[in-house]
Amino acid sequence: MVELEVDNLKVHFFTSTGTVRAVDGVSFSLKGKSLGIAGESGSGKTTLGLALMNLIPSPGRIVSGSISLDGNNILQFNEEKYRTEVRWRQISMIFQGAMNALNPVYTIGHQLMEPLKFHSELVGEKARKKAEDALREVGLDASMMQRYPHELSGGMKQRVVIAMALILRPKIVIADEPTTALDVIVQAQVINLLKRLERELGISIIMITHDLSVISELVDIVGIMYAGELVEIGPAEQIYNNPKHPYTQKLLNAVPRLHGKRTKLESIPGIPPDLKSPPPGCRFHPRCPYVMGICKVSTPPYFTFTDQKATCWLYKEKA
């Protein structure tokens, strides 16, 4: 079981109009569990995923912090070492919208065997066999190898993309909005598949999504991102039943539920800040109902409650 440790990770984008602090001091560790990263658009959750893959596009850069796999800071690896030892072998990713990025002019088989060629020098019959196994693993028939992407339905394409991410048996799989483009019945099928793979292959899934309902179907630990910061993280039960950060609390009250009492949904007034010039102090303070003087001037540290932690000054006394 691999241990992932992210410490004070900062990813900034240096644009012509200013520095966008997309991920600004995120820390967490993960071992043998699945993690969900939830946040609204622009909160930096996809950037965090890309940083773990060392795939931050220009003009972005990881400016500080460390990402360690079993104690080795993988950010110190050069690109060649990262590509041959880490990416796709230890950490792989199901990219957002990847099912629509399959190359239309190559067969599924061709595209599935590509990572084998580049990362494990497996070619010919062996590669074919491994790709067929990978397809069966995600519940597809081996005859899919000869098909082209346009012949597949959305759910089938998503399964192919999942098979690709798993083909080199990584320990950690980052899944960025893996079900967002799918209809609800297919979404349930894909989540069932991810659950099964997690159990059978012993992988840790890091699921990135804006959907707090989908995330609760899969992960053990939930982290909530707001404006580039991980404002709260803890066991799923704690986050859903006893959220500490006001943002988490408000967000959960905005989720419509299918059963139970029909409670009034809440919205959070205001809009997320511009990450070129985030507000001083706590970044949530302009929208927070419990805002105090200290929130406007000083950035709250993590306050810990057994295994849950949140960045909010409300808990200063209790800490």
Next chain:
Amino acid sequence: MQDDYLIVAENVSKWFPIRRDLSDIVLRRPIHYVKAVDNVSLKIKRGEIFVLVGESGCGKTTLGKLLLKAYELDAGKITFEGNDISVVKGKKLKEFRRVAQVIFQDPYASLDPRFTAWDVLNEPLHIHNVGSTKEERQEIIFRAMEDVKLIPPEDFLERFPHMLSGGQRQRLAMARTLVLEPKFIVADEPVSMLDLSIRAEILELMFSLKHRRNITYLYITHDLSTARYVGDTIGIMYLGKIVEMGRASDVIENPLHPYTQALLDAVPEPDPSNRFKERHVRITGEIPSPANIPSGCSLHPRCPYAFTLCPVKYPEMKQISNGRLASCYLYEPTVSDVKAD
């Protein structure tokens, strides 16, 4: 009693022909159709929110457009306040266009980037000749902006869409419908592009306008949780047909049609204990192409309860109990007996 209903659709259909290539024409192959909406009937009460729920490609948007006369009907009849909308022309049609409005899913695409908020709101007034003086129009525009909480209006009038947040844009799109005093609004996935934290405010706005301005909505969505939250009545669509209809709470708590049951099985809920169980969804596979709809009941290849009659004949929509309609042989006692044999 007809007056209780603002809009009544009877057996409406919209079939889109699939383009034939030259060889098809030379060989006189028959024209194939995508039956986007096929023999659908529904009634929307005054002042209610009727929610149309379905997966992508089921025809829910096409049905919404038919009710707005954005498409011509291929069959059936739609009446709006008792008038057949397929025959209205000229002045009457323009009047219908004024009172029946639409809000689209994507507020980034539905607003002209070169129009300021004032232009966006003034254009419909100009087209429909509402308000003779600038002052009069300004009053109407201000009132609409206040209704959608773009306050103070002066601050927003000169802004272009790119200077507004997603939620503000969607509110501007709502204000654009309000300036014309509509009676009926088709809201096509109005919150699915918005972040969770601002969805509720748009939905609340819909509720308050429904009460204050007595607006009737057709709300189109793929999300059952939202449907339950906003809806008075829910209609579930599958491959061009409404398969179940009823009061929102009844449909959610006690679904009748196997398709509705499967949809409800599949909806994720914000409850972490769900991760320890696998979701058992009663139907298998994926929605077939609407260009190639299975015979009889279109759900039969995926349905666990399908029996001999299902692939042969489509089950008519029947009233099952008070206010509950479903089209499934499971609820026809005489037919179910056949099944038992």
